[in-house]
Amino acid sequence: MPHFHPYMAQIGEMGLVELRDIEIFLTVAEELHFGRAAERLHVSVARVSQAIKKQERAIGAELFARNSHSVRLTQLGVQLRDDLRQLHQGLTQTLERARLAARGKTGTLRVSLFPANIQELRRYWETFRARHPQWELRLRVSAYQDPFAQLRNGEVDILVTWLPIEEPDLTVGPLLFAEPRVLAVAGDHALTRWSSVSLEAVSDFQHIAVEPAPDYWFDHYVPVLTPKGRSIDRIANVNNIEEIFMHTVLGETVTLFPIHVTRYFPRPDIAYLPVKDMDALPYGLVWLSAAENDMIRAFARVARDLGPLPD
Numbered sequence: 001m002p003h004f005h006p007y008m009a010q011i012g013e014m015g016l017v018e019l020r021d022i023e024i025f026l027t028v029a030e031e032l033h034f035g036r037a038a039e040r041l042h043v044s045v046a047r048v049s050q051a052i053k054k055q056e057r058a059i060g061a062e063l064f065a066r067n068s069h070s071v072r073l074t075q076l077g078v079q080l081r082d083d084l085r086q087l088h089q090g091l092t093q094t095l096e097r098a099r100l101a102a103r104g105k106t107g108t109l110r111v112s113l114f115p116a117n118i119q120e121l122r123r124y125w126e127t128f129r130a131r132h133p134q135w136e137l138r139l140r141v142s143a144y145q146d147p148f149a150q151l152r153n154g155e156v157d158i159l160v161t162w163l164p165i166e167e168p169d170l171t172v173g174p175l176l177f178a179e180p181r182v183l184a185v186a187g188d189h190a191l192t193r194w195s196s197v198s199l200e201a202v203s204d205f206q207h208i209a210v211e212p213a214p215d216y217w218f219d220h221y222v223p224v225l226t227p228k229g230r231s232i233d234r235i236a237n238v239n240n241i242e243e244i245f246m247h248t249v250l251g252e253t254v255t256l257f258p259i260h261v262t263r264y265f266p267r268p269d270i271a272y273l274p275v276k277d278m279d280a281l282p283y284g285l286v287w288l289s290a291a292e293n294d295m296i297r298a299f300a301r302v303a304r305d306l307g308p309l310p311d
Contacts, residue, residue, distance in 0.1 A: 022088050024051040028064065029081040030149070032071045036239055040143065089154055108136040109295040112156040114147070115283055116241070117260040120309065121160075121176065128302045135295055144210045145239050147217070151288045157296055159286045162221055162258075167214070171292065173285030173300040177309035179258040181275040184244075186251045189271065196274040200226045205254045208244055209234035220281075222256055227277065245270065258283075 027037040028048060038045045056063055063077035073081060096108060109128070115121075118139065129137055142150065142159065148167060150156045158173075165172050183202060185191050191201060203226045210218050225231055236247045241261075247253040249269045258281050262272045285303060287296050 019088075019091065021051040021055060022084055024048050025055055025063065026081065026084060026088060028052060028071070029073055029077065030146075030153075032073070034071065036143070039240075085153070103136075105136045106134045107295055108138055109158065109299060110138050110140070110156040111158045111160065111299070112140050112142045112150055113160040114142045114144075114162065115160060115177075115258065115260065116141075116264045117177075120260065123306055124176070124299075124303055127306060128299050131302065132295075132298055135298075137299075143239050144213070145237075146212050147210075148214075148286075151286070151291075154291070157287060157291065157293075158299060160283060161286055162217075163282045163284050164216075164220065165286050166216060169289055170286050171289045173287065174303040175282055175284045175308045176303060178280040178282040178311075179260055180280055181278040182257050182259050182262055182272040183275050184248050184255040184257055184261070185271050185273065186249050187269045187271050189251065189254070191254070191273060192271045194273065196276045198277045199223070199275060200228060200230065200277075202226070202254060202256065202275075203230040203232050206233045206235045206252065208236045208238045208247060208253050208255055210239075211237050241265070 024037065024041060024043070024047070027040055028034060031037045031040065034045050034048050034052075038048045041048070052064065059076070059080075061076050062074050063080060065072050065074055113121075125137055125139070128135075140156070142161070147161065148159070148170065151159055151170065160176060163172065163175075183191070183197050191197055191205075194201075207222050209222075222234065223232060236243075236253055238244050238247070244253075244255050245265070245267065248255050249267075256275065256278075257272070259272075259274075285300060
């Protein structure tokens with residue numbers, strides 16, 4: 001039984017904070033960045049700041065210690081986050097059940113994706129919906145940072161991500177596809193003289209980074225070393241593909257991608273060069289073992305029945 005902070009009583013008895021404000025607080029507590037929280041919630045940074053200040057005034061103390069370089073939770077903020085997370089999840093689940101019942105649905109399967117080829121994966125979505133009309137399927141794009149937190153905190157049910165995954169609390173399901181790699185560079189980059197590149201060439205330039213994320217997981221996307229043992233330096237921490245393109249266009253980094261990115265993000269200021277000495281990058285389903293349910297098993301069955309996308 002969690003300890004409920006007195007602030008939660010204020011929410012119910014005094015109506016000081018709307019449900020949206022709670023969502024804003026929890027998102028900032030997860031991202032520790034007002035801009036990223038605003039982007040995730042599709043609101044302005046000013047709206048996020050206003051909601052946090054409103055909550056701090058209601059409580060009478062700071063929830064975040066912030067300066068021009070960082071944002072971190074205060075001790076009170078940590079306690080409130082832990083208390084509100086369970087309450088918010090219960091409230092949203094209750095509202096979701098009511099909404100689904102009104103539409104004749106009995107549950108929602110939430111799938112989060114790292115790859116951008118959602119259209120090419122339609123056969124999995126459509127088959128699941130056709131086989132299980134009693135369930136709703138909801139898709140979202142994943143943020144790169146702390147990739148498995150969304151499974152562990154109950155935000156999503158299934159993650160579509162590159163493999164391998166070596167987390168003891170996660171189950172790895174069927175493979176969906178595997179793709180060759182390309183290197184994205186600025187349109188006027190020196191490497192555009194070539195029609196393809198080797199991984200050795202990548203080591204001459206700096207690459208993006210993702211933190212926090214398990215080293216082994218990101219190392220499979222961007223190796224630490226080339227086959228000849230040269231290091232591949234990483235400098236820019238990113239949280240979404242637009243940030244990757246920004247650093248690439250400015251010539252600050254080069255970026256490894258699966259080849260489907262060339263189809264979904266053609267850009268006049270980016271050149272994509274095939275990488276001739278890297279294995280195909282596999283993508284599959286992953287879920288929290290303890291949260292496995294009928295919907296997750298049904299979707300995994302659809303993926304197994306249909307098999308991976310053709311090469």
